[in-house]
Amino acid sequence: MPVQRRFAQVDVFTSKPLFGNPVAVILDAEGLTSEQMQQVALWTNLSETTFVLPATEPGADYHTRIFTPTEELPFAGHPTLGTAHAVIEAGIAAPRDGKLVMQCGAGLVDVSVDGAGLSFRLPRFVPRAASNAEDLAGILGAERLIGDAEVIDTGPHWLVARVDDVAMLSPDAVRLKGHLARDASNGVTAYSETAPGELAVRSFFFTDGLVEDPVCGSGNAAVAAHRIRAGTAGDSDAWFARQGRQIGRDGEIRVRVEQGVVHVGGSCVTVVQGQILI
Numbered sequence: 001m002p003v004q005r006r007f008a009q010v011d012v013f014t015s016k017p018l019f020g021n022p023v024a025v026i027l028d029a030e031g032l033t034s035e036q037m038q039q040v041a042l043w044t045n046l047s048e049t050t051f052v053l054p055a056t057e058p059g060a061d062y063h064t065r066i067f068t069p070t071e072e073l074p075f076a077g078h079p080t081l082g083t084a085h086a087v088i089e090a091g092i093a094a095p096r097d098g099k100l101v102m103q104c105g106a107g108l109v110d111v112s113v114d115g116a117g118l119s120f121r122l123p124r125f126v127p128r129a130a131s132n133a134e135d136l137a138g139i140l141g142a143e144r145l146i147g148d149a150e151v152i153d154t155g156p157h158w159l160v161a162r163v164d165d166v167a168m169l170s171p172d173a174v175r176l177k178g179h180l181a182r183d184a185s186n187g188v189t190a191y192s193e194t195a196p197g198e199l200a201v202r203s204f205f206f207t208d209g210l211v212e213d214p215v216c217g218s219g220n221a222a223v224a225a226h227r228i229r230a231g232t233a234g235d236s237d238a239w240f241a242r243q244g245r246q247i248g249r250d251g252e253i254r255v256r257v258e259q260g261v262v263h264v265g266g267s268c269v270t271v272v273q274g275q276i277l278i
Contacts, residue, residue, distance in 0.1 A: 002277045005029065006090060009046075009272035010082035013215040013243075013251040015117075017271050020251050021215040021244070023082035024049040026276065027090050029065070034072070036278060041067035047213065048079040052087060060103035061093040069207070074105030075155030077217015077264055081118045084111045085268035106155050112265070119254065119265025120217070125225040126153040131183055136161055139179055140190060141170035147230050152222035156186040158203070160219075160226040166192045166202045167246060173210040180206070189219035191226075191241070199223065199241040201253070214244040215251025217264050224255050224262040233257055 006027035014020030024044040029037065029051035041049040046069075053063040064083050066073045084100050087093050093100055095113040102109045102120075110121040130136070133149040142163040149161040159180060163169065169190060180188065187205030194200050203219035204212050213219065220241055227233035238256035243249070254265045 003031075004275040005278055007272070007274050007276040008086040008089070008270055010085050011269050011271050012078040012082040012085075013217070013253050013266035013268075014249075015267040015269055016250070017269050019244075019249050020269070021078045021213070021249070022046055022271065023079045025083050025086040026051045026278070027086060027092065029053050032278060037065060037067055038072070040276070040278060042069045045069055048073070048076050050079045050083045052083060052092065055103050057103045057108060060101045060108055062087055062100075063103040066104065072105070073155060075109065075123065075218070077120065077154075077219070077221060078215060080104070080109060080111065080120045081217065081266065081268055084113070084118050086270065088113070089270060112263070116254070117265055117267040119263045122154060122221045122224075122262040122264065124154075125221065125262065127151070127225060127229055128153070130159055132179065133161075135175075135179065136188075137163070139172050139175045140188070141168065141172070142190070150226055150229065151183055151185050152225045154218045154221045154225065156218050157184060158219055158222035159183055159185040159188040160222045161188065161190050162226070162230075163190050163192050166190050166200045169202060171204055171210065176204065176210065177206055187213070187219070189216065189222055191223045194242075197239045199239055201241050201243040202246065203243070212247050214247060214249040215253065216243065217253070220253045220255055221262050221264050224257060224264070228257060228260070228262075235259055
């Protein structure tokens with residue numbers, strides 16, 4: 001028999017409702033099967049839906065499973081922050097020394113909590129060379145790439161490239177889909193420097209067709225990894241990124257690097273609270 005379960009929808013990387021990236025959070029998911037979780041994620045039709053369970057790993061405050069409408073992910077950025085926000089609001093877990101620890105498919109993820117919002121510590125990143133990178137500028141509609149493109153595994157595999165102006169991009173969907181398949185990548189994240197300490201970012205991936213992510217935590221983490229490897233970011237560097245303006249959003253992301261570790265953060269706001277029948 002279906003059971004009522006606590007539900008929240010959180011807008012991530014914004015303090016202004018409806019201008020960030022939403023994630024649906026099922027706050028008491030214990031007893032649900034993987035098939036039920038996948039069905040819920042298909043129904044919400046958001047880029048990700050998360051399910052909060054009791055932690056099974058020592059040191060974790062809670063366990064999160066993350067689903068797109070079609071598959072489960074080991075890790076994703078904005079769902080990590082949105083879930084942490086919802087968990088705190090619901091009283092499921094409280095920060096200790098300004099930190100929560102989330103268990104997920106990628107391992108244990110530290111989430112810092114302070115007056116500026118929430119940030120996650122990227123559990124790992126694995127870079128590899130991109131193939132046929134010389135074709136990528138034309139596929140994206142960019143005049144050129146600045147430096148080398150790379151595939152960065154942050155959970156999702158992002159093909160990352162720096163361009164002169166992301167606002168001018170107009171990807172060729174057919175060519176891009178084939179290019180990503182050859183690189184075994186989930187999507188492409190492009191960035192440009194708009195001012196000292198400020199970036200503009202855009203992320204594209206495919207579901208039924210080409211989709212632009214409103215504000216992407218793992219994509220911005222991949223950008224940070226790309227900048228570290230390119231030598232344009234180093235220890236103690238921090239910057240501010242904007243994403244989503246081309247599709248009617250206005251996401252704000254804070255990124256910092258500490259001893260080679262990437263931290264990605266921003267504000268969150270709950271837009272919907274209630275019950276879901278599963």
